[in-house]
Amino acid sequence: MQSVLPLIDQAVAELAPEFRALSIVVEAALLTRPEVARAALDHACKAVQxxxxxxxxAHLAAWADAFRKFGAKPQRTPCSAEALRKRVLRDGTLPSLDPIVDLYNAISIEYAIPVGGENIDAYAGSPQLVVADGSEPFDTMKEGVPAVEYPDAGEVVWRDDKGVTCRRWNWRQGVRTRLGVDAQNMWFILESLPAMPLDALTEAGDKLIAGLQQMMPGVQIESSLIGPGAN
Structure with a gap:
């Protein structure tokens, strides 16, 4: 099973000293029950409402404060969990995108926590949470056409050895490492701040793991805690 060791830069640790996350590495199996994800998403949307x-x-407000600390404007570029929650409150539901994406979106909105899902085979080196200097390329789409952007200097980003994989901490994911149902090796990161109890973070991770096991019998999964409380 592939090993993934996320690296947290000291500058980020100083910006959010109580940041902690669950890192979940998955070696996929044949997906036989995609309906599990849709049911989880429907349940989560009802929980939000x-x-x-x-x-x-309080957790989402803490993320807004963290974004302001590195110069982001959370009203315009909120954390991923806040953006999903606003869509559910506006529309009553979220559209189905992909069984794997639907499942981790369900966890995100039910637990008010940013959840990232990545195709780890597309990575060059380890995931790194850093403060950008502004020179790191970020592959994205603009008006349906592939494009390259660059983060603001001082912006918190996830990156690998090739460039940025997610801008503004967890606001927008890049194209290169985007996760889909066809990925063989997956990496999920559930990101929390102190307003979220540790047992709730553990519960969210357990629910994601249970959903993956139901959808893909025989899947191999490893989970580890990053930050305060980790062994």
């Missing part, structure tokens, strides 16, 4: 977890609003 019912108000979500008691600490959910």
């Amino acid at each position: 019912a108000g979500g977890p008691s600490w959910g609003d």
Whole structure:
């Protein structure tokens, strides 16, 4: 099974000293029950409309504060969990995109937590959470056409040895490492701040793992905690 060791830059640790995350590495098996993801997404949308977890609003507010610390404007570029939540509150649901994406989006909105899903085979080196200097390329799409952007200097980004894989911490994912149902080796990162209880982070990870196991019997999964509380 492929090993993934996410690296957290000291500058990011100083910006958000209580940041912690679950890193989940997956060696995929044949996907036989895609309906599990749609059911999880429907359940999560109902949970959001019912108000979500008691600490959910505080957690999303903490992410907005973290974004402001590195110069982002969360009203315009919110964390991924906030963006998904706003769509559910506006439309009542989220469109189905891909069984794997649907499943981790369901976890994100139910637990008010940014969740990233990546095709780790597309990575060059290890995932790194760093403060960008502005020279790192970020592959994206503009008006349906492939394009390259660059982060702002001082922006928190996920990157690998080739360039940025996700801008503004967890706001927008790049194309190169995007995860889909056909990926053989997957990496998920569930990112939390102190407003989210540690047991809730663990529960969110367990639910993601359970969903993957239901959809892909025989899947191989390893999970590890990064940050305060890790062994």
